[in-house]
Amino acid sequence: MSLVSTVTVKVPATTANLGPGFDCIGAALKLYNEVKFTRLDAGGLIIQVSGAEAEKVQTDESNLLYQAFVKLYQYIEQTPPSVKIEIKLGVPLARGLGSSATAIVGGLVAANQLAGSPLSELQVMELAIAMEGHPDNVVPALLGGCRLAATSLTGWEICDVTWHRDIVPVVAIPDFELSTSEARRVLPTEVSRADAIFNIAHFGLLLRGLATNRQEWLKAALQDKLHQPYRQALIPGYEAVNTAAVAAGAYGMVISGAGPTLLALADASEAKTVGTAMLNAWKQEGITSIVRSLPLDTQGVTIS
């Protein structure tokens, strides 16, 4: 079997949790990181990064893309080849849009391709979930669309979640970072029965609301008691942006992933107004942000 010498992977950003679906639901968005891997005969590791905040990405063996690349070769018990990795950043770092998932998925998928595809998509997915520690970013990054992941008796069950075409995700991305590990440190390890019931009910409502675009269901469904109440204090201006988004016609607003990006869901007819309101609300708090309506990506990672 002759092995290819270069592979390019394009991996979408993702928004996880969607309010009550902490650590189990996420959606892929039309915003991408692109990474080209080229085998090197001379040995060594070369990492080149371009795009906004490129200087923040590690260019040595600690780079997460490279670590994922190595992880797959370790799994198949082979020595990883020397490579040049060219990264074009489109997904902002540590903002709650799944940048670490793009790196994990990108590194694993590229390694599998360069190794001659020894692992199935399911095996790559399981490795990605193990590396990230939860499935809600890596699964939609791999498969596209909105996905729900639950453990089964033998592994994982992945379910595609119907997303009504008129529901638009509007993201407001602030100019400060919040690492996922920091945003997980503030969460309690145990929750009350009342909070658990609250989230089960609202998550069910969310799934039906996403399928139907029924206003009253979505307006109630985006509430959460498992993570957002504890994380809001890490995001200055949260309340002001939430109030502005809802007043402008959003169904509601949630923290995207672990934050600090804030995600409003709105009917397509209201998306632009909602975005402007979020941008202005943060501006009044002295925070610069970029606001975008990002449709769902339906393809997930692509390889060329």
Ligand SMILES: Nc1ncnc2c1ncn2[C@@H]1O[C@H](COP(=O)(O)OP(=O)(O)OP(=O)(O)O)[C@@H](O)[C@H]1O
């Ligand atoms: N393209 C990349 N190449 C290498 N490392 C990356 C890349 N993108 C992200 N990372 C690593 O992932 C870190 C950010 O991960 P973190 O989990 O804190 O945030 P996130 O994945 O963007 O947010 P969330 O998990 O809430 O969606 C970066 O600081 C960097 O170390």
Ligand SMILES: N[C@@H](CCO)C(=O)O
């Ligand atoms: N479910 C994860 C997503 C961010 O990686 C969290 O909220 O911590």
